Amino acid sequence: MNRRRRVPPTLIAGAVVVALVVVAALVSLVWTPFDPRLADTASRLLGPGVEGHLLGTDQYGRDLLSVVLAGSQVIVIVGVLAVGIAAVLGIPLGALAAVRGGWVGELVMRGSDVMYAFPAVLMALMLSAAYGSSTTTAMVAIGIAYVPVFARVTRAASLQVLTRDYVLAARAYGRRSPYIVVRHVLPNISSVLIVQATVAFALAVLAEAALSYLGVGTQPPTPSWGRMLKDSQTFLDSAPRLALWPGLAIAAVVLGLNLLGDGLRDRYDPHAHIEGRP
């Protein structure tokens, strides 16, 4: 039995978790047990199982389960768009650096070093100071902060591919660089990029949660796990479940994404250079 062909359990576990989150996000768009924005003040702070509220209600009388489910929407949106921005900007830059080399490559790498000094949270704080706090600001900031990650990984992986025979053959045949990149390089580094994307997605989820906790991310009344954690802090002694569920949700999503990334790497390219992923 060829061990390499077996699908790693981490991959399966991760994929299941991620799928659940996506399903939760999609389903909650059209249906949740209760309206997550309806504050029924007469039913505040109910315990789990009371009056049909599976997890109870929060301090405003909103159904906890519905709010948690609805919170997955922001997670998915931010993750997809932040990673999208980072990839769309970072991959071409990395490919450029690899193909051109010389001072262009040097400039791109030095530039990404500078960007590296701006962690996502710091970038988001700056942007929210200038443009106001919102999901969009957080998303754009996180995306920009991860551009160097994709640039580096693309460059490293591309450099390896560029020395391969079929690339040299293509050059000899007269093909121009953009063609080579699109036709030969990108398909061959795609597995690395996908793994990097899952890592970046996980980090984006954590960053958005931290920003919402600080109050500079997703704003009310859009449900947000990070903000829920902040609001629940004054109720820690009276109703700790208000902090438990959003925290678990975040951890579960990130764990799932990490497992997925690990699984994909084990399956396709265990020795690939992935940023932020030992």
Next chain:
Amino acid sequence: MALFVLRRFAILIASVFAASVLVFVVLAALPGDAAEVQLGDQATPEALAALRHELGLDVPLVVQYGRWMGGVVRGDLGTSYVSSLPVGAQIRDRLFVTGPLALFGMTLAVLIAAPAGVYSAAHHRRLGDAVVSALTQLGMAVPAFWAGIMLITLVSVKLHWLPAGGFVPWGQDVGGALRSLVLPAVSIALVQGAILTRYVRSAVLDVLREDYIRTARARGRTRTGALVRHGLRNAAIPVVTVLGLQLSFLIAGAVVVENVFFLPGLGRMLLRAIGDRDLLLVQGTVLMLTVVVLVVNFLVDLAYHYLDPRLRTAT
């Protein structure tokens, strides 16, 4: 070697300037004209114009940037329009909280990661490795601020072992100050430690595969003995590099954790400055933080090249 150092230093300087431009450009869009904020709605247009001139806001952005950076290189980060207090002094005072916190967190993380990573690598493909792996997965998935909140609930509120927040000034009580930093540092270290453990494990595994280890074993050393004698120094190299790279994440973690535990550090000051629309303070703080990261990475780069003889002779 000297040429290498010089070249890297030049790049550092260029990077610092690039970072400063980025910070300045992004924050130039900050709403809330400082003159209006200070004088309020009763201000006459003449008073506003006079104050703008005094604050230097009526010149083109490029000139404003030049003045700001000119002051920065001389060590003067400006005076806040909002509080009339010098920015540099405020940052310096806060640094005495954030600095030790980051150091404390990093140290704890290394103390967790070194033995755990080595253990995990030594028990590769056995139960020990699986257990550590599961733990690190959890550690990386948990947000640092949630860990902080849970720690407060458990350790401070229920058990009363450590303070739930706030900071005792160093001048007042060194022991108290350290106690105030324990839970915050642990919150940071849980996440960083998990990440570092994996790096250590990976580095050690790589080393274990190397020829010189096999040679040592062939000569009769145990695996652990070979590892300790020959491998650890080489395993340390990539880990040290990683520490430098992780610094910006560590700082981000410290910024958030400071707000959970209400520590008077750069993180909390930054958040407050943003709320107050204190442009110079935000600019100065962000620039400071990025400069720290760039400088540390520069030093790590040098250390890396010094430690790795292969690279040393190559240059």
Next chain:
Amino acid sequence: MRRSVTTVLLVFAVLAAACSGGEVSPTASPTGSEPPAGGRIVVGATLEPTTLDITAAAAAAIGEVFLYNVQEGLVKLDDNGHVQPLLAERWDRSADGRAYTFHLREATFHDGSDFTADDVVYSFERVLDEDSTHPFKAQLAKVESVTAVDDRTVEIRLTEFSNDFLFSIAQAVGVILSEESIGQRETSPVGTGPFQFDSRIPGDSITLARYDDHWGRGALLDEVVFKYIDDPNALSNALLDGQVDVISRITAPEGLGQFTQEAGFTVIDGLTNGEIILAMNNARPPLDDVRVRQAITHAIDRQGIVDAAYAGYGELIGSHVPPQDPWYVDLTDAVPYDPARARELLAEAGHADDITLALRLPPPSYARRSGELIASQLGEVGITVTIEPVEFPVWLEEVFNADQYDLTVISHVEPHDFVQYGNAEYYWNYDSPEVREWLANADRELDIGRRNELYAQVQQRITEDAVNVWLFLLPNLAVLREGIDGYQHNRISTSLDMTAVSITPRS
């Protein structure tokens, strides 16, 4: 006949007030003996002032620290909202109410200079000056002249009698400053109060030290530290830990349960002048239609908001006057919670389900929490609300100054601030010539009964016109650790008056 009886009663009331000495001790001393002198109290406060100049900004945070503690006016407000002597030991008023003669005490400023009538003239003229940007300049609109008769006597002439005059000068606008030290007012203010400014750590604390040469009984404490902790958890923990001795403002009342008597704490639940309102921009359609505003009022379950946002602490009010004001009319149930009626009114106005409004919320917890509840409740009757959280500088600039908002939630803490309903330029954009006339007449009305009648009419009208929704009265929630006496029960002015506060060291 009735007029002269009233005048006599007024004179007696003034004399009685002047004789009472201005001391109030709302928290009784347990042994009845002299309260202990000395000691240091750390007050946990939430909003730190950015500038320390009480004449530059309207921020209540400045008055909290400096009003009555460091800087004094001719008169002050006591814990029950009555005018008491301060730097003026007594005053006479002409029969037509247009001239006040203040007889001043002997006192010294913290910078060593003597307090004289010239300082009073200087301080008032600073406010009244044409180019002055004093935030409360309008409160002195009726002041015609301020003259120093001699070193210890000042005459203030008004264009006409004003019921609010003494009340106004008892607060920030009437603070007497020393001309010699005017240059340091932003960083280390000088006054005649029982405490002097000692030091400040920005972002952390302001420290006051006792001024030994105070004209009066002086302060009991050696030192007061205002420590700024805006996070309610951190503030609670600081009190439990002992890092602070007092929490001056509880913003998350659900946490009050942990401060029990057994644990050694006293919870204070007093009054403020803070009417928390859902302000509506009366000039913006569809809010310019009174039916829409009434519908919004009917749609809001105010008790539910008090329960969910403030753990049940907070009295309901029906208009812009707190119950402690002498002309208060109870209009709490005038426009009751009735979602069905709300939908009816909206349909009548032709807006059954097509209204979308932006609710801009400043940072305080009462605003952010009420805001989420309001959005939900208005959603129930077919009004879509989008929430826009903003920081205070932006709120001041855009909502308060530029009227760029549909709805907002804010607490109006100034006493007697319902006079703003006569100001068509005020950010509510409510323009009622009748209300304006009643308010103007009331202020110049020498007869107290008639004045109260006019104010009652104003309250009725603004409630009928549903200018804003009066959510509830901000309670004065504070927690003291045991051993503290003399702490004020209410928060009538912005001041946190520490003059009569003492602390018994923990045994």
